[in-house]
Amino acid sequence: MSFLYGKVKRMGTFIYTYAGYEDELSLRALEMRSFFGIESQTNILESPVKIDPSRSPFMKERIAVILETESYHELLSKTAALETEQTFKVIYVKNGSVEEPFEKRRRIEREVGLQIKGKADIRQPERLFGIMNLGGGRWIFGDYVESESVWYQHQQKPHQYSTALSTRVARAVVNIAILDPTGIKAIDPCCGIGTVLVEALSMGIDIVGSDNNPVILAGTRENIAYFGLSCEVKFEDMRNITKHYDTAIIDLPYNLCSVISPEVQLEMLQSARRFADKVVVVTVEPIDEILLVAGFNIVDRGVAKKGVFIREVIVCR
Structure with missing residues (x-):
């Protein structure tokens, strides 16, 4: 059921709240730009673009703005014109x-709720409403959604790989690669133990x-199935891929068992240029020159840090 608005006009704006660590700021900003075309230097971002906050490892909440007023008393007055047939709860958003x-x-929650x-229901409401005081004469009221840390649930899987992306970084990389999944066909041609696949499938x-390492693929399939997900996982060298995809996510191999020369990197990226329109590359080595030789344009980039260990995330077309 929707609100019966009367004379109240709904605004087409969403406010997102964010959290994260210092080491994540570059990757968080890249995800913001990918989703919204802008980034924020604070822990809130406003946009007309609607994104499920559970997609992002950095988002905490989303408010779909119904009212914006210059004062709390004005907000209190205008909420009196609102009506809903669903049970509801009002939350003051701290972040x-x-x-x-x-x-x-x-x-504030009680006064606005009244x-x-x-019918208010603080235990099992059908609808949540959020209030924010952004300062500077900006009070916000709207539909509230809290993010679910889906990526966190994926940390515990049957098979681990020491050099694999963390689930948190993998989820951000998938978001950077794919804004809207509708009609998109994607591939992870160096899928390893399947961390990126699990995050993408869960969305x-x-x-x-x-992957061209047949030893790990049974574990990859088991990891995917463990979360009730499924997709095709093949033993294949990416240089031999012939099907076409909208997007490829490539975490270039770099551990001692899979050292690849610049020549092989170029061959891999040239093949990706052939079979995908958009490519997001994760690398621990500088590869700009190789990407350019392979025929890519670098359109954006960010850094994923873990202590002194740094990965670059490069968006190419």
Whole structure:
């Protein structure tokens, strides 16, 4: 059921709140640019683009703005014109808001909740509403969605690989590669133990995997199945791929068992240039020159850090 608005006009704006560590800021900004075309230097971002906050490892919440007022009293007055047939709960969103003591936040929630025509339910509401005080005369009220840390659930899988991407980084890389999954066919041609595949599949992305190391592929398939997911995983050298894909996500091999020369890297990337329109490359080595020789244009980039260990994430077309 939707609101019965009366004279209240709904605004087409979404406000996202963010969290993260210092080492993640570059990757977080790259994900923001990929989703929204902009980035924010703060822990909130406003956009007309609607994204499920559970897609991102960095997003905490999303508010679909229904009301924006210059003062709390004006907000309180306007919420009195709102009505919903669903049970609801009102939440004061701390992240990104002017800091208020616990007692004041609860008072605001109660006061606003009492204005809305409908049945409040603090335990199992059918609908959540959020309030934010952004400061500078900006009070926000709207539909509230909290992010679910899906990537965290994927950390515990049957088979691990010491050099694999973390689930958190893998999820961000998938988002950087694919904004809207609708109609997209993707491939991870160096899929390893399947970390990227699991994150992509959990977001409903049509993706397949391949790798030229047959030893790990049984574990890859088991990891995918462990989470109730499925996709094709083939033993195949990416240089031999003939099918065409909209997007390829390539975490270039770099451990002691899979050292590849610049010549082989070039062959791999030239093949990717042939079978995919867009390629996101994850690398621990500088490869700009090789990408350019392979025929790619580098359109954006970011860095994923873990202590002193650094991976570059490069978006190419």
